[in-house]
Amino acid sequence: MTKIESYGNKPxxxxxxxGLVELGEKDERIxxxxxDVSGSVKTSYFQDRFPERFISVGVAEQNATTVAVGLALSGxxxxxxxxxxxxxxxxxxxxxxxxxYNEANVKIGGGHSGLTVGPDGATHQSLEEVAFLRTLxxxxxxxxxxxxxxxxxxxxxxxxxxxAYLRFGRxxxxxxxxPEDEFIIGKADLLxxxxxxxxxxxxxxxxxxxxxxxxxxxxHNINAEVINCHTIKPIDEEAxxxxxxxxxxxxxxxxxxVHGGLSxxxxxxxxxxxxxxxxxxxxxxxxxxxxxxxxLTELFGLTWKEIYASALxxxxxxxxxxxxIRKVKDVAIYTDGI
Amino acid sequence: xxxxxxFSAKVFENRKRKxxxxxxxxxxxxxxxxxxxxxxxSGHPGGPLGITDVxxxxxxxxxxxxxxxxxDWSERDRFVLSxxxxxxxxxxxxxxxxxxxxxxxxxxxxxxxxxxGHPGLDMHLPGIETSSGSxxxxxxxxxxxxxxxxxxxxxxxxxxxxxxxxxLQEGASxxxxxxxxxxxxxxxxxxxxxxxxxxxxxxxxxxxVYPLKEKFEAFNFDVIEIDGxxxxxxxxxxDKFEENHKNNGxxxxxxxxxxxxxxxxxxxxxxxxxxxxxxxxQAETALSELI
Numbered sequence: 001m002t003k004i005e006s007y008g009n010k011p012x013x014x015x016x017x018x019g020l021v022e023l024g025e026k027d028e029r030i031x032x033x034x035x036d037v038s039g040s041v042k043t044s045y046f047q048d049r050f051p052e053r054f055i056s057v058g059v060a061e062q063n064a065t066t067v068a069v070g071l072a073l074s075g076x077x078x079x080x081x082x083x084x085x086x087x088x089x090x091x092x093x094x095x096x097x098x099x100x101y102n103e104a105n106v107k108i109g110g111g112h113s114g115l116t117v118g119p120d121g122a123t124h125q126s127l128e129e130v131a132f133l134r135t136l137x138x139x140x141x142x143x144x145x146x147x148x149x150x151x152x153x154x155x156x157x158x159x160x161x162x163x164a165y166l167r168f169g170r171x172x173x174x175x176x177x178x179p180e181d182e183f184i185i186g187k188a189d190l191l192x193x194x195x196x197x198x199x200x201x202x203x204x205x206x207x208x209x210x211x212x213x214x215x216x217x218x219x220h221n222i223n224a225e226v227i228n229c230h231t232i233k234p235i236d237e238e239a240x241x242x243x244x245x246x247x248x249x250x251x252x253x254x255x256x257x258v259h260g261g262l263s264x265x266x267x268x269x270x271x272x273x274x275x276x277x278x279x280x281x282x283x284x285x286x287x288x289x290x291x292x293x294x295x296l297t298e299l300f301g302l303t304w305k306e307i308y309a310s311a312l313x314x315x316x317x318x319x320x321x322x323x324x325i326r327k328v329k330d331v332a333i334y335t336d337g338i
Numbered sequence: 339x340x341x342x343x344x345f346s347a348k349v350f351e352n353r354k355r356k357x358x359x360x361x362x363x364x365x366x367x368x369x370x371x372x373x374x375x376x377x378x379x380s381g382h383p384g385g386p387l388g389i390t391d392v393x394x395x396x397x398x399x400x401x402x403x404x405x406x407x408x409x410d411w412s413e414r415d416r417f418v419l420s421x422x423x424x425x426x427x428x429x430x431x432x433x434x435x436x437x438x439x440x441x442x443x444x445x446x447x448x449x450x451x452x453x454x455g456h457p458g459l460d461m462h463l464p465g466i467e468t469s470s471g472s473x474x475x476x477x478x479x480x481x482x483x484x485x486x487x488x489x490x491x492x493x494x495x496x497x498x499x500x501x502x503x504x505x506l507q508e509g510a511s512x513x514x515x516x517x518x519x520x521x522x523x524x525x526x527x528x529x530x531x532x533x534x535x536x537x538x539x540x541x542x543x544x545x546x547v548y549p550l551k552e553k554f555e556a557f558n559f560d561v562i563e564i565d566g567x568x569x570x571x572x573x574x575x576x577d578k579f580e581e582n583h584k585n586n587g588x589x590x591x592x593x594x595x596x597x598x599x600x601x602x603x604x605x606x607x608x609x610x611x612x613x614x615x616x617x618x619x620q621a622e623t624a625l626s627e628l629i
Contacts, residue, residue, distance in 0.1 A: 053490065071482045097472045103460065
């Protein structure tokens with residue numbers, strides 16, 4: 001079915017790791033705090049290249065976070081990285097008070113995010129951190145769509161001044177943004193123009209959104225717009241409102257709880273500026289579990305199929321005020337034969 | 339308010355002193371604490387009064403290197419008050435060192451003041467190195483600062499940090515201790531204000547943090563136990579830290595045995611003065627003792 005093109009697969013964590021090395025070459029203020037999972041989150045690339053600028057503090061994420069603040073208040077540009085499950089929650093107080101209130105120039109790499117960490121199971125599948133992090137004043141929050149974008153986003157947060165959190169994942173995922181594509185913090189990428197429904201996604205769900213848009217076109221001649229909203233904070237209000245005005249219906253898609261994440265951020269913008277029917281694709285108020293990464297995304301409803309069905313719901317609501325198909329749980333009947 | 343509160347403009351130099359010279363400094367700081375708190379009508383008098391003697395030597399005895407007219411001086415030593423609720427003693431000390439006008443002590447805890455209830459970096463008060471107040475975080479930030487100087491830049495700067503003893507109940511404090519000891523941060527001086535008081539009662543009764551000396555030794559600190567009201571012992575402890583620093587030795591932990599509310603008879607060693615300000619009458623009595 002697909003006409004969209006990828007040019008291979010790589011993990012976004014590799015983009016983070018390589019971006020860090022590139023940053024380190026350019027700026028000697030870059031230092032990295034290791035919290036025992038350097039090989040997993042790929043800060044090991046930086047450690048190998050710049051051992052003198054790599055400080056290990058062990059499995060102690062609270063201390064890692066505030067140590068990074070001390071380094072930032074000394075003129076360094078520290079990156080601390082661990083799994084999102086530990087880099088955004090057990091150190092939540094440290095992020096709030098010591099990073100954000102201090103407006104400290106600390107960058108956090110939240111790796112192994114979402115369901116796609118896979119067999120490690122629910123304890124390690126962070127699905128809530130976006131909701132917390134985006135409420136913090138001074139925070140910049142980014143969830144890149146693929147390897148190349150993760151690398152650019154890493155460099156971009158290293159070059160900006162102020163707290164930032166980069167959310168990325170473990171498995172190899174399709175590469176479709178090009179090395180020459182521009183990446184600007186806070187500026188959403190319009191990947192596909194459309195007029196019937198707008199799909200706003202980030203992370204691994206951007207690729208799924210592109211697939212859904214293609215299927216909507218093929219099966220229903222629906223022109224779906226696809227926006228890669230990689231920056232959740234500060235969110236690109238202008239792009240969202242323009243797309244809402246153009247399409248009149250919107251679907252958000254993210255590898256995160258449907259509550260409080262990208263869904264909430266987008267809804268807040270539209271409710272204030274241009275309310276339209278919205279549907280949310282994400283994890284539905286439940287914990288994850290062990291399984292293969294893309295087995296889990298199927299089982300928990302994080303694929304193009306849910307986006308596709310949600311787009312139909314949203315368009316139906318736009319046309320009829322309510323949707324008669326809204327209650328149908330199994331989206332398979334809408335995606336049969338595609 | 340019938341009690342008239344004024345702050346003298348007196349500032350003190352940071353230089354080698356005879357021990358009896360600290361009396362006037364400590365007295366002035368203790369007066370400032372009482373005055374600023376009675377005006378604020380909220381805040382913590384006990385801890386600040388107890389740590390005043392240590393602060394007097396640290397800031398006015400040529401222990402720390404700093405320049406009040408250039409608070410961002412790149413070669414300065416740094417001080418972090420991890421026990422952020424003890425802010426009144428830090429504010430008075432900084433004002434008496436000449437970082438900002440002593441008159442500003444009147445604004446403690448008022449809206450828009452640079453003297454926030456707990457130190458806030460966002461208010462840009464000269465001499466404040468970080469926000470603090472969520473216990474256990476300031477000391478870890480101080481460790482990060484010490485790492486920046488010792489591990490990355492390899493310069494001669496020192497970092498001093500004061501935590502409470504109740505604060506050591508925060509697990510994050512021990513993560514910081516482990517990091518400082520493991521990385522052998524010779525330039526790091528951790529001062530524990532050991533008054534054995536916290537909001538709910540005696541530290542010993544609420545949750546014992548003892549034995550302290552052995553704990554810090556086990557975390558690879560050189561531990562010095564002192565009477566935190568004895569200037570000679572305070573000075574000697576800082577001298578030992580200086581020696582440790584010069585010799586690339588272990589990080590230093592000074593356990594300063596103090597009395598909460600020291601200098602005011604009715605507050606002395608009373609944990610209920612952890613977080614309650616004096617009323618006007620109590621302030622008047624306190625100030626009459628601080629002469």
